[in-house]
């Protein structure tokens with residue numbers, strides 16, 4: 001059993017890669033389910049009262065699907081970084097990403113500071 005404080009060895013990276021791959025598979029299944037839900041929602045014929053409710057459901061499912069696509073892309077990116085030997089290092093500043101952050105979000109490729117900066121840049125803040 002590996003302790004959280006153990007030095008990250010090649011075996012750990014193999015485990016991390018397996019975890020990332022498994023997460024990507026779960027996301028792919030979820031994305032497919034969402035796409036199918038959306039399709040059936042859009043095909044269903046509704047009376048006017050249900051239609052407003054349905055529009056908000058479709059908007060929610062669409063947002064969820066797009067978040068799932070983003071998460072899949074980040075997972076694929078993290079696997080690329082891992083394969084290139086840079087796993088655990090921030091791709092912006094080069095600092096080591098904390099073990100706590102990596103165990104919570106193994107797909108992280110930025111330290112918390114750089115991630116906040118990237119997020120606020122993206123949201124236009």
Ligand SMILES: [Zn+2]
Nearest residue numbers: 090093111114
């Ligand atoms: Zn950084």
